[in-house]
Amino acid sequence: MPPDILLDVVGLHASYGATPVLQDVDLRIGRGEIVALIGRNGVGKTTMMRCLIGLLRATRGSIRYRGADITRMAADDRARQGIGYIPQGRDVFPRMTVEENLLVGQSAGGGGPGGRRDLIYGYFPILKERRRQMAGTLSGGQQQQLAIGRALIGGPDLILLDEPSEGVQPNIVQLIVRVLRSIRHDIGTTILFVEQNLDTILTLAERCYVMEKGQVVAQIPMGEVSQESVRQHLLL
Incomplete structure (x- = not known):
């Protein structure tokens, strides 16, 4: 584990109403890592991402980002602190270009550097080509590229990415994987992603946390993925 810890989660609990979902979750992400959160469907992976970005309130435990406690911080404040989020299903604004x-x-x-738009267009040339097109008319793969670009343009230190391969054709998944690795190499962005696709996990993740029934039950360390x-x- 790198000594420079960017995200440190300790004893995290979260619920939907009276139904507990996350139970005593611990995880730690070093600056510049690419880490996968894996497990079968319905074990709490998406809930974990929503809790990390602040869309779901933690009922117990702590989330520390860059050394500061952000457990009670609102989602928009977390974004301004440098956390980007690409949800499952992408959620682009369909009636905007x-x-x-x-x-x-x-x-x-937080108004990242304007020049970063050129960086996004360099990674995803189709977005430059379609820059005046309504986002809702893009294909699923193009919308996923836009969702990643929209998160990246704000200059985050950490990107939370939920199911990047879902509903995306294989050649676009390969492009997205290459871009994510380039993002880490070129500008040092740390990436935590949820994924079910075996090939995507194997080509992108440096190590993995394994979730089961709302808990982290195992780790796959670097070099053993x-x-x-x-x-x-x-479930394959």
């Missing part, structure tokens, strides 16, 4: 979506992301992230070690934790 590609460029307008990016401008919203830039504003939500393999088809065998991952497959046993997924």
Whole structure:
């Protein structure tokens, strides 16, 4: 584990109404890592991401980001502190153009450098080509590229990415994986992602946390992420 810890989660609990979902979750992400959160469907992975970004209130435990306690911080304040979030299903603004979506992301992230738009267009040339097109008319893969670009343009130190391969054709998934690795290499962005696709996990994750019944029950350390070690934790 790198000594420079960016995200430190200790004893996290969260519920939907009276139904507990997260139970005593611990995880720690070092600056510049690419880490997968894996497990079967319905074990709490998306709930974990929503809790980290502030869309679901933690009922117990702590979330520390860059050394500061953000457990009670609102989602928009977490975005301004440098956490980007790409939800499952992408959630682009369908009646806004590609460029307008990016401008919203830039504003939500605290008004990151304007030149970063050129960086986004360099990673995802289709977005530049379609910059005046309504986001709702894009394909699923194009919307996923836009959602990643919208999060990245605000200059986050950490990106939370939920199911990047869902509903996306394989060649676009490969592009997204290459871009995510480039983002880490080029600008040092840390990435925590939820994924069910075995190939995506194997090509992107450096290590994994395994969730089961709302808890982190295992880790797959760096150097041990393999088809065998991952497959046993997924429904394939």
